[in-house]
Amino acid sequence: MKAFLKHAVALTLLAGVVGCSSTDENEAALPAELVDFTPVMEADVVWDRWAGDGTEGKWLQLKPAVSGDSVFVCDSDGDCYSYDRHTGDKQWHTDVDLRVSGGVGAGNGYVALGTLDGELVVLNAEDGSEAFRKKLTSEILSSPGIKDNLLVAQAQNGHVYGFSLETQEQIWHYDASLPLLSLRGTADPVITDKVTYASFANGKVVALSNDSGSTLWEKRISIPSGKSDLEKLSDVDGTPFVTFDTMYAVGFNGFIRAVDLFSGRTRWQKEFSSYVGPGFGFGQVYLSLDNGHLVALDDRSSSVNWKLEDLSNRRLTKPVTMGNYVIVGDFEGYLHFVSQLSGTFADRIRIDSYGLISDPVVVGDMLYIYSSDGTLAAVKIQEDS
The missing domain is CATH 2.40.10.480 (Thrombin, subunit H)
Structure with missing residues (x-):
């Protein structure tokens, strides 16, 4: 059976997988x-x-989603809301009465969320009424992705599902082989015009065809190392950043890699560790490292600008x-x-x-x-x- 670390426990490892023993080292790990x-x-x-009520002390990354002039969000108890994104006026509230753990995603007239019981729930963005729901194989800790007619949801156990919004039926499925131990979290799937990029606790990012779910390429971002299972943690829990030709992905205990979108070839790599995804702007890639340092890398050379x-x-974050x-x-x-x-x-x-x-x-x-x-x-x- 797959075991997962509680994220709160995992955070104690972020200053180094092997615990600190000296007083000076413990003080250095304080915020x-x-x-x-x-x-x-x-x-x-x-x-x-x-x-x-937000996440009520649970370590869940329930983020808002914007579509059109609305912003959507759900709390961990299943209360979901829509607001005018400009004024903050409430447009609707609905209680799905479920333990929400992943979400939300929005687009094409729908809002999607996932639950601890592995249910994918899709609401109508106009009024919050339920459109349909599907039972997946394990809890959902990431936001489902929506683009055009495609909805992609990823379960914590490495299964990725593609659904047609038109027919509300599953059109493809991908299953990744995961390690026995991982951080508790899942990166959001990233959907482009033709390809979906999914990240996994095995340290890999996989490019999947939007039409069939077939594997176009896969790239290892983090490489497990060390003697213990804790030292071998190599999750890619942060959502990659995708430009028109490059994907930037970073792993825990691993690397930041710039990957060619079309071939999966590594353009450059640098040894950094993070449990959140990178940002991008001004020709720079930004990383929130697991030790709290904020780093800017040149997007072409990978040199540290600051x-x-x-x-x-x-x-x-x-x-x-x-x-x-x-x-x-x-x-x-x-x-x-x-x-x-x-x-x-x-x-x-x-x-x-x-x-x-x-x-x-x-x-x-x-x-x-x-x-x-x-x-x-x-x-x-x-x-x-």
């Missing part, structure tokens, strides 16, 4: 205190709403970009705005005190974030000075 700086821009919460170490061990800034959340509920050019702090705001776990979502000039206590916030950069 860094926030440093003072002079803001050079202003980021404000445009609106925030209470959207259920590194910010002032957020050490603050359990950073996936980095996202908006305007001139790269943005990360942390375990105390702060959003940090950092210059893409210099790697220096530009502003800092607090969403709540319960912490930010899920990936921020940027659409246009607005960032959406769902906090652990159930706050859905829309954030905008107001001005540069």
Whole structure:
């Protein structure tokens, strides 16, 4: 039977798989205190709403999804909401009465979510009514992906399913062979026009045909090493970032790799470890390392352009970009705005005190974030000075 580490336990390993023994090393693993700086821009919460109870202490990355003029989110108890993404006006609320653990995904008039019991539930985006549901093989910890007529859902046990939204039937299935022990989490499937990219706890990313689910190529991102099962953890839990010709993927205890989308060939690689996906902007790839450092790499040469170490061990979210800034959340509920050019702090705001776990979502000039206590916030950069 497959065993999974609780993410909270896994976080104790992030400063190094082998536990620290000395007092100095233990102190070095403590979260860094926030440093003072002079803001050079202003980021404000445009609106925030209470959207259920969040994750209620569970380590679940329940992120919002945007489609059209609406933003959707579900809490872990199954309360799902739709808001006008510009004004924050509530459009509907529905209770699916399920233990939601993966979600949400939205597109083509639908909202999709997954549960701890392995159920894929699809709602109508217009009113929140249920369109259909499917039983998968294990719990779903990632957001389902929707593009055109295709819905892709990935279960924690390595099974990936493609469904037709038109017929509501399964059209393909892929099964990955996974290790006995892994971090508790799953990267979201990334769907492009013709290909779906799925990431797994075996350290691989696989390119699958949208039409048939057949394997086009697979690439190992992380290579298991060490003597113990803990030291061999090599999950790709962070969702890769895909450009028009390159996929950037990073693994735990592994590498960041730039992979040619068409051939699966590695363009470059660098040894870094992260449990969240990379960001991209200004010709740079951004990484929130598992030790809390924020790194900017040149997207062509892989050279380190800058590194910010002032957020050490603050359990950073996936980095996202908006305007001139790269943005990360942390375990105390702060959003940090950092210059893409210099790697220096530009502003800092607090969403709540319960912490930010899920990936921020940027659409246009607005960032959406769902906090652990159930706050859905829309954030905008107001001005540069």
